[in-house]
Amino acid sequence: MTKIEILKSMVRGDQKNAAAWYLLGLEYTEQHNRVEALLAFTQALAYGDEELKQSVIRELNKLSREAPQSTGAEVQETEVLLSKGKHTPAVMRVIEGGKNRKNRSDQPLTEKVVDFSEVGGLHDVKxxxxxxxxxxxxxxxxxxxxRKRAGGGVLLYGPPGxxxxxxxxxxxxxxxxxxxxxxxxxxxxxxxxxxEQNIRDLFASARQHRPAVLFLDEMDALGYHxxxxxxxxxxxxxxxxxAEMERAARQLDRLLLLGATNLPWDVDPAFFHSGRFDKVVFVGPPDSEARAAIFRLKLEGRPTEPIDYAQLAGWxxxxxxxxxxxxxxLATEQVLHDILATGIERPIRMSDLRESIAATRxxxxxxLRTAKNYVKYANDEGLYDGVEQFLTAHKRI
Known part of the structure; x- marks a missing residue:
């Protein structure tokens, strides 16, 4: 038996075995199974003593920071907010939209406003x-x-990053x-x-700042099957x-719901009903246009020789x-290594980028290969039509 199987048999025999739940969470964390790790740590919090709870909180904070790789402009994650012996109200990051951009310099959590013009490619998604x-x-x-009903939400799914x-x-x-x-x-x-109270507080806070987009990230953990x-x-x-999502859709109160997940097959089916996430959109790997735009963005401000972005996108x-x-x-690190070794400064070249591409996959x-199985065996309701079209266009996967 594997260590996970042994620990699972222990908690089946004793549901209140907090130490076993904690160790099970650690094992799932090692396997990068965030959803099962969160579930195990939740049980450990429920039954553990104060010392164990502090250990669990540290692990949860690590999980919170270890998000899948993302494009550089993504929002930083908020750490778990737990305290000894009392409930701590939930706190969300608030990112200012286009409205009231001026005179908001006193808001420390405000980030640069972006819109669809800064998103390369992904025309169907936008x-x-x-x-x-x-x-x-x-x-x-x-x-x-x-008489077009405005409400419900959009769930974005696809590979991380x-x-x-x-x-x-x-x-x-x-x-x-x-x-x-x-x-x-x-x-x-x-x-x-x-x-449950945290959820009510989150929705209430968002309603006070309408129009607002409530972005429910990692829906496979928030809404696990x-x-x-x-x-x-x-x-x-x-x-x-x-219940809160249904209320937001019913009241049509300019509270927009947007979700994201890397594992749509782990999201509870109830979230796909009308008035909740009634639009499911596949966000796949960037197309050629988007890849060129990302290279241009990531190389901006760095010393480079003339770069053929279309060629990089093709590779x-x-x-x-x-x-x-x-x-x-990776290419930048190689250039810096060469400069430090030789003392001769040079820009990033196409050859540096080509070598970095050759060293990665x-x-x-x-x-996509995992999704292919769900498309084949679990797409009766058309949930994975978007990824199915993508796979059809990329036969080699």
Whole structure:
């Protein structure tokens, strides 16, 4: 038996074995299984003593910081907010949209406003978000005249590092709204009922700053499939989240819901019903146009010889934005190494980038191969049509 199997048998025999739950969480963390790790750590928090709880909190904070690679402009994660003996209200990062940009220098969490013009490629994705979320805010009279119900949300799914969080920032900037970036660390709490209250507080806070985009990141953890979870803590949290999403859709109160996940097959099916995430959009590896734009962005401000961005894009098919960022960093490190070794300064050359590309491979392939199985065996309702079209166009995967 593996160590995980042994630990699982221990907690099946004793559901309140906090030490076993904690060790199980550590094992899942080692395997990079964030969802199962979070579930195990939640149980450890529920049954552990104060000393163990502090150890669990440290591990949860590590998980919160270890997000999948992303394009450089993505929002930083908020650490778990837990305290000894009492519930600490949830806090979200607030990112200012286009409205009221001036005279806001006193807001330390405000980041540079971006919009869809700064997102390279992904035209179908941007159009889907624009029709579903942006235009109902910009032209409400038009939607009312055609009796088009504005509400519900959009769930973005795809390989890590392909810019889902950056798209959320751009969507908020496009409709001059505030972006509330919410992760499981902002909600999870060891005390009974506290996680549910955190959710209520998060939605209430967002309603006070309408129009607002509530970006629910890592939906595979926030809304983990209840049929796969034995944790009553997670079930209560998910039920509360579903109720708040339904309320937001019913009231049409300019509270826009945007979600993201790398593992859509682990999201509870209830989130895909009308009024919740009734639009599911695949965000795949950037196309050639987008890859060239990412290279241009990542090389901006660095000493370079003339760069053929189209050629670089051609060499990096299936690379994510994070993969391209790594290529640029690898090439930069090599140039700095040469300068320090020889004492002769030189710019980054095409040959440096070509060598870095040759030394790497796209990290999206493993995800796409996993998704291929779901497309083949679990796409009866068309949930994975977007990735199916992508796979059809890339036969070699």
């Amino acid at each position: 159009e889907a978000i624009r029709i579903k979320m942006v235009q109902p805010v910009l032209t409400p009279q038009l939607y009312e005249r055609f 392909c810019g889902k969080t950056f798209l959320a920032r751009a969507a908020a900037g496009e409709c001059s709204a505030k972006l509330y970036h919410v992760q499981v660390a902002d909600i999870l709490d060891p005390y009974v009922g506290a996680s 209840r049929g796969k979870s034995a944790s009553p803590w997670m079930r209560g949290m998910i039920d509360q989240l579903l 990096t098919e299936l690379y994510s934005g994070a993969d391209i960022e790594y290529v640029v960093e 796209p990290t999206t392939i493993e995800w």
